[in-house]
Amino acid sequence: MTLTLRPYQQRAIDNARAHVAAGRQRVLLVAPTGAGKTVVAVGLIERVLARGRRVIMVAHRRELIRQPYERLLAAGLTPEQVGVILAGVGAGGRHCDAAADGWGAARARPEAPVQVAGIDTLRRRELPAADIVIIDEAHRTLAASYRWLCDQYPDAVVLGLTATPVRSDRHGLGEIYQAMVVVASYAELVAEGHLVAPRVFSTRALPDLAGIRIRGEDYAQDQLAAACDRAALVGDVVEHWQRLAAGRPTLVFGVGIEHSTHLCAAFTAARIAAVHVDGTTPTAAREAAWRGLADGSVRVVCNCDVASEGLDVPAVKCVVSARPTASLRVWLQQCGRGSRPYEGAEYVILDHAGNAVRHGLPQDDRKWTLEGRKKGKGVVRPRACCWRCDECDGINPIRARRCEHCGAERPAREAPEWQAGELVELAAVGPLDDEQRAAAWALVVAEWRARNARGGRPSKPGWCYYRMRERYRCDPPRGGERPTWTTDEAARAQQFDRLRERAQERGYDPRWAHVRMAQGERR
Template sequence: MQTTTEQPTTEPAALDSLLASARRAEAWAKEPFLWEGEDPVVSLAPGTSRRRALDEALGEITGGHRQPSAQWRTRFGLMLGLERVLSEDLPRLASGTELRRHQVDALAGMLTELIAANEESSGPNGNGNGEDVAELEEEDEEEPGEEDDELEAGYVGEDPGAVRRFRFRHPTASGKTIAAAGFVEAAGSLGVLILTHRRLLVSQFTRDLTAEGYGDRLVPVVERGRTPPSASPLTIQTYAWFARHAGDIERSAYQLVICDEAHTALGEKTSAAIRSFPEPLYIGMTATEQLIAKQVSDVFPASVDDLPLADAARRGLIAPLRCLRVPPAAAISSVPIVGGDFEERALAAALDHQALNQAAASLYRDRFDTTPGIVYAAGVEHAYNLAQEFRAVGLKAEAVSGKTPPLRLAETLAAYERGEINVLINAMLLAEGWNSPRATVCMHLAPTASRRVYQQRIGRIMRIHPRKEAGIVLDFTPKSATHNERVVSLHSLLDSDFYREGARVTPAP
């Protein structure tokens, strides 16, 4: 027996009224409710997310709101903005930069979650009573770039903002900053707060977002009681600042918080600050799901996209990686592992000797010569001692650390980009966030027992550059080392069994 599918019908007068309401709401919300070629009867059918956005917009307009409330923008603004961006055949930023497939996937995953949330329930999101959480007690400001090392115990209290916190995982060097800019583009009618873990990265985000066409939205933090300079302010700050001042932010100013390197937001103070500011949507970006015993999902429960490193390599999104193994000259079997990695002082005591430093410098010169690279040392003093020996063998090398004055650091990194310096030596300052496509060699003079740290380190050489055929990882580990060793290697990270000197370890595009 044949069956028929009934199509919704609408009287012409009712259809005209619906179209007029959509146009009125679009002018008010600064986001379209209908797209060319769409059937309004279908797209704005009762119960759909867009119809709910329209109905609540008309309710606010009738109630005298000249612009959308913070609650309406949080619930519907990003959803409509994502639909706007993704409606294009080739989604672009304000500058014209095209989003790549995996970046589009992150935006599309977020849109799917927001549509589902708005169609499942007509009430506001939240799993608590929605009351303001008490402000954080004032604490001493952390040094810029320091992680909140004190991990919170399993959180068991009310968390009204948990349903508005999402995450996506893309490998280092695959373009998470451009993905973040995609969310900024979609949040054209929202206030956006971007959090990152180093002052250096605040400057980098500012520079990159300005280059992508969003510089006119950049403003300092909107403090409590102040009126935002526009409906869509864009502010960039550190987690350390946020952990101290979350209670001082004007809560109606920001509807979207983007958390860069979200695994660094899992510490007790930072995660408590996030929970104390539950009203906005949160998007956590990370290359790793874990920080020691904590998972990114503990703070950012819902995943909207996940791109494994091997898949990124197959797609040609990152530079291929080759590996060289050098038998270690120093024994570190007695160095304890504390908090998931080798204890820094004990590791430095084992490695920071003039003869070893000279041997490392000669090895780099003989194998790589002027090839640009980055060297990881066992602490600040070790980094400066290594730099001295590298320069002694004729290499253009400099050491940087958290103690390097900001102006000096900026000048050194700029000199590296210009080719006036070829080797940067550091302990952990440049393990996350810093970008330099010309960096080709990653030398692990200080081994690590942390898969997270290792992955962040090699991410510095995974950016594609016209003159770089592949990134080269130098592991100080026996050539016959297995995945059970305490020291992480490129092969153990990627679960690759067979080592061949200089061979590609990541999959071919």
């Protein structure tokens, strides 16, 4: 094999091997999108093969299986050394569907020492022997299919690869992995020229997320689509792109198929070469769209949950986020599509969803952990939020006094828009000054209002004071907003009190009042 590793990639392999030598058989490797996690995996496989071991690398999407297969061959392995376990790649040279076109010598070779496999296909096939199991997009390891996989290889070393070791269900990846290796930070890779730090712009025309519920780890898609798929917002996306990112190969992330199609139509109406892809788009058409971005024949590809993972098109130098998300993982995965350097081009993110203020800039230094989170807590970030420049719509770190994009002074602080959902806990560094305390209080009050907007029994205003002391270890600022119930919240509180009294009189379970409250709101 002829693979050349960057220093940080070699360090990651050395650190992972040290953990395994110390008896920690399941190790998670974390690196930003674009850092070369697949290259690290190939480097690991090179060393494993040299010792006569067998490896299986598993992923959940076809693109994530094809990439390591091609990298392994490029690094010097022969096709006979690499087997493919994937629906559509048949034995005896038969490609069973058009999705396998271009795989060249890809075959199902059970005897090969290296296997690349789709997790869904693997569960329906005879399992190959393996000493090392490599899991791509390892934030999914807690899913039932991957737990099953780990159970099938109890004596194997398990190595996970991910850019975002975080889940919105509060479970930590420490349920599977025993150690974590941070390959490199975003800032380190930018300093070394391996990644590009984006300029992030937002807009005043953000969708109204009031009342949208959380399902699973993200906003309910049907409600979200209704809030985002409006003519004014769709048109605003095109106008900002023409002003701030015209000409750049662009990925647009929509809420659903219909929303993405409308965005594509708006770009096309402005005489911009745009196409739409989604999960139902034939593989050949999707591949043509990615090639179009690379060669310039297509300027904009609008998509719905297709390009978030596994897409490697370095020419992409603009990402348009038109889909609000409550998931930090989804936000960072989308931003990572344009982070690879390409001919010195500047990278621009146009945030039409409020995600930058909600989750922070993609280049923020985040402290990852394998531990789970207590209820109501989120990923710890060093900055409370970002702020938007009124002059140029640029997004800036919370502590910046002037806009990093145009130099304008920071405007008077407004409370960021928090919506119903799993809110991220923001960690302050050291004692808060007056400005930081005001910002923290605004976040707490906004979180309280978002909690109450979900329906049911509203939390009392005193919740804000307890939350402020619990989270930031300080009292609210003098002169800050005094939280009070709205008329609707007060009415709901009275209704709940009446239901609770009725439950006590009849000897019902105390939860009866909550159930009746929810039933009444659904009618």
